Amino acid sequence: MATDKIFPLESLPNEVFIGIFQFLHPSHLFQAFYNLNCRFNYLLQSLSWLTLNLTTNSYSNDESFPFIRILIINRAINIDFNQFLHIRSLILRYPTDKLLSQLNHLTFPQLQHLYINHMHISVLNHIPNLCQKTFSNGFPNLQSCHLFEWGTLVKTFTWTLSPLLHTVKVGKIDLAIYKSILTSCPNLSFLQLATLTSANTSTQIIPHQKLKRLIIRSTPFIQPWKDNDIDCCLSYAPNLEYFSVHQTDMFLKQKCDWLASIIRCRLAFLQQFVFYFHFCDIEHMKEQSVKINPEGMCNVPSRFEYLPNELLISLFQYFDARDLFQAFYNLNSRLNLLLQSLHYLSLTLFKYNSNETAHYYDFTSYIYTLVIDYAVNIDLNHFANVHRLILLSPTSSQLKQLVHSHLPYLEHLSIGYEHFLFCDYIPDLCEKIFSNGFPRLKSCSLFEPRILEILPHMAPSSQIYVLKIDNIDLSTYESLLSLCPNLSTFQFNILDDFEEICAIKPHLNLKRMIIKFQSHVKTLPDSIMNQYLSCVPNLEQFCIYEINFDVNIREYLTFNWFSSLIHQHLSHLRRLKYHLYIYRTKTYDDNVIHQMKVKFEHLHNHNYLSRLILNIV
Template sequence: MNEIFLTFELLPNEIFINIFKYLNTSDIFQSFYNLNFRFNTLIESLNNLHLTISEDNQYINIDLFSPYIHSLITIGDVNINLHHFKNLHRLILHYPTNKLLEQLDIDNLPYLEYLSIPDILFGMSFIYQKIFSNKFPNLKFCNLFGFETIETILNWTTQTLSLRILKIGLIDFYVYKAILYACPNLYYLQLKMFQSYLKLSYIQIHSNLKKLEIYSEIYDWQYNDQLIDIFLECVPNLEQLSIYRSISISKILDLIPDYNWLSSIITKRLPLLKYFILCLHIEYHLEFIEFITTETHRQLRKFFFNAHKNRYQSRLIIK
């Protein structure tokens, strides 16, 4: 009986591709690259290679494989040259340095489709300028949902036609309008809303936005409702609306009997709405601890569902 010996290199490409899924990119290149023509061709054909660089491993030799990286994550103070990542489609920057942010341009990132910078506290104006002036024509997803208040708009010269999903920080109605104009094909928008006393001007309709998430920490609910009404007037084709807001337990009991839970605003502004979620964060104080009861939560849900029933799916989340 003949014995058959199977060598590692005789395994089919599909097996190697599955093996590579369990290895990080640097290990793949250090272990398999330049073994032979077959492995080089196979590795270079992979279109989902990812790499995470932090302060602990930033000095690894990335010159060999950086042109093949599809997804890159940086964490903290890392000193890299984005120009080496010519095939980059997905970029996530946690606590980046200004030197790294300055490298964000089309010459370094011609294929960028996904950009996330979620941890910046300030100094992002020049990033907004690039995003909303079509400096990344392939960009489809952008997360800038940090803590900075966007108060001024530089010269956003051209529209960003490719952007579909945007998560942005604190904005007022003026910046909101500018973003809607700059991104006419936007499908999903997440924002933080802050109080503004700007004189409101002409409302321009955005027809393509279908999903909107609004985070608000404005405690004056009457004024907050007025702002929400104005924000919703711009997006009449909205199908999904989520609103996250806060209220003190000391005020919630007075609110229960008479508040219409935005139902009149939604009826007026959003005829195509299919889903509405209100996430209510109740702030508890020791002097009102006795009012925090299951019955209070039951009453809140009862009045909420009565306001929205039989028109669209609705959900109240109490935290």
């Protein structure tokens, strides 16, 4: 066996390994793959999501520790943080005194996300120092923090600046600490509070210009917010776009305008406001008539318009182009611009009424993919931007339009079998395809049975990279290779007409070839396959589809599966797939099938991956 053989596992791409690694515990992952070779070492060290969840104190120093990016430590766990060199996210649940005393920028120089919650009463003395580090750039790379979801934030020192901090979630705070957070976090965009209380402070700060989202959560077990506190809070966040509050019925006033007057006064740029009203006393709820109709809030944009463009684009993929434009076009300038920018708009026409032509004018110039059946007679000139055109069963009228239309952006063309045979426009269309008549054409699927008869004098078409053809012979094969010098993928069916050509000029750019043929009684001779393989020396992927009728499958036990030809001509081959379809066989035998597979693997046991796929009907 060759010493330089590539093993199947190592031949997998990095993307597949990364997908597999997500299901393995870091300790098991490093035990299995670390120090196998440089590639695996580099791959493991580059995993940006490597997560370790510590639930017991039984973990000792591990090879994976220096490369952990996300560390989760649960209740009563003690560990030395110096073992972890690249922590980006740290989550502590009920942290111990030992863990909290280790939190500093020397231990976590790359920390970006910090989550600390449910602190025991015995470690509450760490809160002031931890807040000081968080809001005074004690962690220079910190971008988000979640501190004491229902606890109270304490400030005993003056905070400076944390310029990278953009997301903050904290527990109970008063207005003084609220102002300190805004002052110390100039780039804050998201702030969530458990509740907001009054404070004896007259400190004035400059309104925060970058805060866009504010959430104030409340429960029956903590002190509620008051309208005056909300008013003061919002006065320092004039550019809020999203605002939500929680309130319970036990704190609701008899006369309530649901913050409408405060919002109208303070938040000129608000796009969405959500008031979560929690009923705690069900009997009280039945007795009272609660009317939620905040006067003056009808101008808040609808939730659909609040969705970002990325989400709308994702939703639009499930619409037919006609329905999409009928529903959203000309609603507003934003949706118009969004629809016109879509690069995947697809239109499939199985029938067409000429009386509806006017309905198509709004969107035909934006169609990217057009699929047309035979019963459709529509002017292709309306689809000036079409990149992909598929004629399922073309009529003479459709082919005539294709010959005379410009279609400057056409990149892929697929032409099925003619609905009416012997169309006069097939020769002109073939000449246009293979003579750069479509200047951007890269891919072509031409299922036209008469292409053998249509070989006009054509210039080479340098832009076609993918070509799929129906039945061809060696002469047509030779012509197509010469017409498409940059062809990289070629699919075709071999005719039974086994002619021989002395020599075909080598095609050096073809990398992938799919050959289909039918065999009656015996399979395709090596002499024929030799003609097709001898001129494509740089082939990397080779796929064969053989359909065999009335064959004795025992004959495949002496078949060499074209192995000698592949070894002779395809030195750069990386993958071979052989699909064998056998119909109406009367000699089916599991043992013979097994021997066929064993022989195939033995003959193709070389420096490329090979697979035999049997389909016996």
